[in-house]
Amino acid sequence: PRGRLSRWLADPAILVRLARLGSAVRAGYWLPTVARWLPGSSRLRRLATEIPGTPAHVSVPPRPAPVTADRGRVILFPGCVASVFDRDTLDAARILLGALGHEVAMPTVPVCCGALALHAGEVEAAARSAQATHSALRACDAETALVCSSGCLGSLRDHGMPGSTLRIDDVLAFLAADVRWPQLRFKTLTQRVAVHLPCTQMHVGSGKQPLLQLLASIPGLQLLVLPNQPGCCGAAGNYFIEQADHADRLRAEKLDQFGRQSADLLLTTNIGCRIFLGNGLRQRGARMAVLHPLALLARQLETQA
Template sequence: MIGMLDEKPPIRIAALADQCVQCGLCLPVCPTYALDRNEAESPRGRIAIAAALARGQASATPALREHMDHCLGCLNCEKVCPANVQYGELLVETRAMLGPSPTRPERELALIRQPARWRRLRRIAGWTGFTRWKPLLQSLLPSNSPMRTALAIWPRQPLPNTQPSPLTNPTAGETIALFPGCIASVEDAEAQQAAITLLRAAGYRVTELPAFCCGAMDLHGGDADRAEQATQQVRATWKKAGADHLVSITPGCIGTLRRALPDVDVIDPVTLLAIRVDRLSFRPLQERIAVHLPCTQSNVARSDASLLKLLQRIPGLDAKTLPRPPHCCGAAGTHMLEFPERAARLRNETLRQAATLAPQRLLSSNIGCRLHLAAGMDDAGRSWPHQHPLVLLARQLET
């Protein structure tokens, strides 16, 4: 594989595509194929498109590249592929070859990338009572407008008022560097603090890195130059950290961080917590919860079993994962902004499956998924509280 990485992009794309044996086992687990029943909207179809583009056998017409842009990057296909096709790598390389979509919502993405700016706007929105007149503003925008979707996922809750962990940071032991990310550093600040609390309780030393975008949105959106800038920032920040592990509470960041730091142990904190679960004790909670497992948690971080192991340590808690299919909620990074109607169809099915569990609470580890699902709950009149699983674990922690 090392030799393949040194090749020019079209050659590398063609080589990656040639690994596919066209068996079709990926089709039943592909969310976009389930939506359209169109071969071009399947992994097998997209591999064929990527190969044709790389070999100059097809032109990147708007209709053709739309099939590539529709891909959610969930990697369910990689998980079931008997030939071990590196579909995620092929998708990233093909999108980089094509470049960003002309319809990419750059204005909205610029806001998400800048956590300080996002935080300021959230505070201003709180002062002005923005959530009261947000529906009116939404109604004035076209149904497929990225701004309308951005308004739909705008949180109803005020900014969390987080407090530093009361636990003393251990003076010895493995050191964990926590990567806050961009929007997650604001909207999931409570979960960041929960991770620190839990990791310290398990005996790890924890430091927190500066908040900035890891580049995942640009990497998967074909903006190779901007993604490379983020990669360099990640590497420079990690070099100063002096830690044993790098963690992110947002599974959507983990794959990109691993790509930037191939020799570093980049991991979901729940995996580290599960290793030392015997050091943690939790108060009982008699509640039924639905656990949404983001695609990146199941297929990239591979931490879903560790999360469920931790939740099972809470006495009385009835934690049930959402039935599959569906295989993706439709958020998929920027997908919900670029293709809101398709994303809403996937979300509706996810929420329908959640409703079969009759939950009192919904948990999801990925901030994009949770905001997307929350917007759907608002539309459907559902009132389930929703939060990051680490927040629930930290609240029930015996100290």
């Protein structure tokens, strides 16, 4: 049922179990066969075939001298879906913020921006989620909360915390504006990298300028920005489950654009887009990673000047 589905997708404990299920699907176990027994319009069948496994954690070699956290504390918002399926992005954000001297705090309880409930028209559920999230973020004792997934940013900033003095910011814009960013050094990467700009990144996030500015720090990288149209990859929260046929057509158009770029890697800033586009590439037989730009930056991070 639609209400149960929304609750599943906003519950990190259930998402961890679904991720294990997704890993079984990727490994070619029995689930795809069982899923084919379900009706073609079944949301459970769609979820079973589209749920991914969890990404590997990101790490970088230790630096000769630890960076002192002398810039104050910021909160990193993990989200619900992103806390499980975008954990490499959260690792990367901690690494980059730490390299710039920021102390990074994260909520000790599950938090959700409420976007999935809002998409489903469950306004009261979204409000309850927002209230709990606000309390959890306030307990971190910082004035700024940074969001990695552009899909969470608008819901958290514009709907989740009316009247709050807590600053909600796009982590890409925050990093790009940091005066110490030019002091960081990155290893050369001679690859063609395609950048997908999610609807949320362009309309409620910081746009493409901070993103491209940060990626330009990696020597040798050739950036290829996918065309703006079609604007949506088809994921759109839980739209890819509710309207599977239309979502698949939108995804196919985006993947066709990507194929024409002959790129080595695909980057996107929204966890929903990452999952959906990644599954589409896998279904086409392409062995290619879809990453958040922060994950690539953290992997290439070398040291401070």
